Amino acid sequence: MLKAIQSAIKEASEARDVVAVVLTGAGAKAFCTGGNAVEFSTYYGGNSQEFRRFMRLFGDTVSAILACDKPVICRVNGLRSGGGQELGLACDISVAQDLAMFGQGGPKHGAAMLGGATDFLPVMVGAEQALALGSLCEPVSAHKARRIGMISAVVPALKVDGRFVPNPLVITDRLVDEFGEMVLGEPKTGEELAKGKELLAAGEVDLSLLDAKVDAICAKFVPMFPESLSKTLEELRKPKLDAWNRSKESGRAWMALNMATEAKAGFGAFAVGTKETGREIDFIALRKAQAAATPWSEELIADLMPGRRE
Numbered sequence: 439m440l441k442a443i444q445s446a447i448k449e450a451s452e453a454r455d456v457v458a459v460v461l462t463g464a465g466a467k468a469f470c471t472g473g474n475a476v477e478f479s480t481y482y483g484g485n486s487q488e489f490r491r492f493m494r495l496f497g498d499t500v501s502a503i504l505a506c507d508k509p510v511i512c513r514v515n516g517l518r519s520g521g522g523q524e525l526g527l528a529c530d531i532s533v534a535q536d537l538a539m540f541g542q543g544g545p546k547h548g549a550a551m552l553g554g555a556t557d558f559l560p561v562m563v564g565a566e567q568a569l570a571l572g573s574l575c576e577p578v579s580a581h582k583a584r585r586i587g588m589i590s591a592v593v594p595a596l597k598v599d600g601r602f603v604p605n606p607l608v609i610t611d612r613l614v615d616e617f618g619e620m621v622l623g624e625p626k627t628g629e630e631l632a633k634g635k636e637l638l639a640a641g642e643v644d645l646s647l648l649d650a651k652v653d654a655i656c657a658k659f660v661p662m663f664p665e666s667l668s669k670t671l672e673e674l675r676k677p678k679l680d681a682w683n684r685s686k687e688s689g690r691a692w693m694a695l696n697m698a699t700e701a702k703a704g705f706g707a708f709a710v711g712t713k714e715t716g717r718e719i720d721f722i723a724l725r726k727a728q729a730a731a732t733p734w735s736e737e738l739i740a741d742l743m744p745g746r747r748e
């Protein structure tokens with residue numbers, strides 16, 4: 439799929455009759471949740487040289503987006519996380535349906551977001567927000583993503599009784615709480631959340647406003663001089679591209695070697711875990727093992743798997 443995306447972007451970049459490129463996923467649930475986490479465990483876990491080859495494919499896809507002579511729009515049709523978030527961040531403009539969530543898998547799964555997110559986020563949302571997003575690994579709603587400048591537009595997608603309503607699971611009707619803390623796009627809690635879930639269950643998802651918004655953005659590029667537009671994109675992409683070019687090779691090497699240790703454990707936990715056991719390692723057991731200077735081994739990894747201790 440990564441090879442197909444690369445060649446499609448290159449083809450569109452060169453095509454004289456193409457104005458803009460839209461990168462999207464199928465359906466309304468997910469844009470992309472990143473690499474196949476099970477395959478990361480079963481094939482790439484402990485297989486650093488093979489993962490280095492995968493990372494070349496992934497990195498070249500990010501580079502193809504950043505080198506496209508046409509504007510690249512990310513149509514965020516649903517959850518965008520892990521490598522999906524990195525591909526999306528590489529795009530020039532992101533527009534999301536407002537039920538979509540954004541996630542940075544990273545350290546929770548034994549990885550660092552070196553497929554572009556650690557390069558792009560600081561220049562897009564500022565160092566403070568990037569550090570909070572990238573290190574805390576907490577999901578972010580489309581409304582919050584819009585508020586902090588990670589995406590350019592958000593449109594409603596839930597239709598209840600024939601009318602569009604905003605995502606009922608997050609706060610959309612106020613910017614700050616009574617203490618002045620920013621709450622727009624933060625998750626609802628308690629009774630408000632329970633009501634939101636009821637509304638969500640009563641509605642249906644309709645992406646027509648997302649399509650209309652993406653079409654409208656693409657149409658804005660038609661009455662423009664193509665070469666001037668390409669040059670503008672080239673210049674405006676520089677902060678992202680410079681950061682990416684500085685670290686992509688060392689990032690690739692680190693990701694590959696890390697497949698022998700933390701990523702092997704993290705993706706292994708996703709592969710063997712269930713809804714009941716959870717899909718993360720036993721972090722307390724890992725902290726205790728490392729406090730005792732225990733080296734990485736097959737035994738340690740097996741001992742960290744979810745459901746191992748009751």
Ligand SMILES: CC(C)(COP(=O)(O)OP(=O)(O)OC[C@H]1O[C@@H](n2cnc3c(N)ncnc32)[C@H](O)[C@@H]1OP(=O)(O)O)[C@@H](O)C(=O)NCCC(=O)NCCSC(=O)C1=CCCCC1=O
Nearest residue numbers: 471472473474475476496519520521522543547549552553
């Ligand atoms: C947060 C999730 C994406 C979604 O959680 P939730 O809404 O609770 O749904 P689930 O029940 O977990 O998921 C539904 C089913 O989809 C399967 N699924 C989802 N994502 C993946 C994936 N990436 N790989 C394989 N399978 C996936 C999930 O197993 C469910 O299937 P089932 O048969 O059990 O019903 C959550 O699923 C999640 O955290 N997923 C893992 C995300 C992840 O780790 N992605 C990889 C990150 S690393 C990456 O992408 C990289 C790319 C290149 C650069 C290097 C790199 O690390």
